[in-house]
Amino acid sequence: MGGHVRMGAAGEEPVVVRREFDLVLSLYQREGHGPAPGIEHHFAELPDGPLTAAQIAEAERFAVLAAEAVRAGRLTLVRCHTGLNRSGLVGAQALVELGLGVPAAIDRVRQRRSSRALHNRLFVRYLESGLPTARLLAELDS
Numbered sequence: 063m064g065g066h067v068r069m070g071a072a073g074e075e076p077v078v079v080r081r082e083f084d085l086v087l088s089l090y091q092r093e094g095h096g097p098a099p100g101i102e103h104h105f106a107e108l109p110d111g112p113l114t115a116a117q118i119a120e121a122e123r124f125a126v127l128a129a130e131a132v133r134a135g136r137l138t139l140v141r142c143h144t145g146l147n148r149s150g151l152v153g154a155q156a157l158v159e160l161g162l163g164v165p166a167a168i169d170r171v172r173q174r175r176s177s178r179a180l181h182n183r184l185f186v187r188y189l190e191s192g193l194p195t196a197r198l199l200a201e202l203d204s
Contacts, residue, residue, distance in 0.1 A: 063153045063175045065145030066092045077141075084136035087124045089148040108148045110182060115200040121148075122193045125155035132160060150180040154189055164189050 067074045079086055079096035086097045089108045097103050104127060106120040113121065124140065131138040140156070142148035150171050157167035168189060172179045180186055188196040 063145050063149045063171065063179070064139055064141045065143055065149070066090060066095050066141065067144060069144075079139060079141075082137070083139040085127070085131045085138045087128060087138070087140045087152065089121075089124070089140070089142040089152065108142070108151075110143070110147045112184060113188070113196075113200065115197045118188065118193055118197040118200055121152050121155065121188075122197070124152045125159055125193070128152060128156035129159035132156070146176060146179045147182040147185055150175065151182075151185040151188065154180065155193055158189070164192075 064077060066077055068077055069075070076092075076095065078094065079101075080098045081101060083097065083101065086101060086103045088103065088105045091105055091107070104124065106117075106124060108117050108121065128138050128140055140149045140152045153175075154164070154167040154171045157170055158164055162170065168180055168186060180189075191199070
């Protein structure tokens with residue numbers, strides 16, 4: 063999990079990905095932040111707020127891609143703007159796909175990334191209800 067920026071001594075600092083990963087899954091995009099040509103890269107724009115059914119489906123798809131890559135031994139990065147909420151949603155769901163329970167997946171993301179990860183309570187509720195259920199409920203709202 064990571065972001066396109068990190069907080070440094072002088073404020074926001076860019077994080078540029080080159081060839082460090084076999085697979086990069088971006089939920090936010092910024093020009094010049096990589097990855098390098100030839101690196102498998104998928105992009106889906108997700109807001110750090112309420113998601114539509116289609117956006118939840120993309121989060122599910124990205125989680126499956128991440129889990130499959132990890133199973134295959136591929137070094138994988140899931141990233142958003144600061145690497146806390148959107149990437150936390152997909153990262154936690156990927157851990158669920160890999161066999162962890164939802165509370166353990168949320169805890170793992172917070173332990174390994176930041177205690178501030180998944181501070182978006184709506185994303186935690188999506189995970190707790192299950193992304194397929196959250197997607198179905200979002201479809202009812204549209």
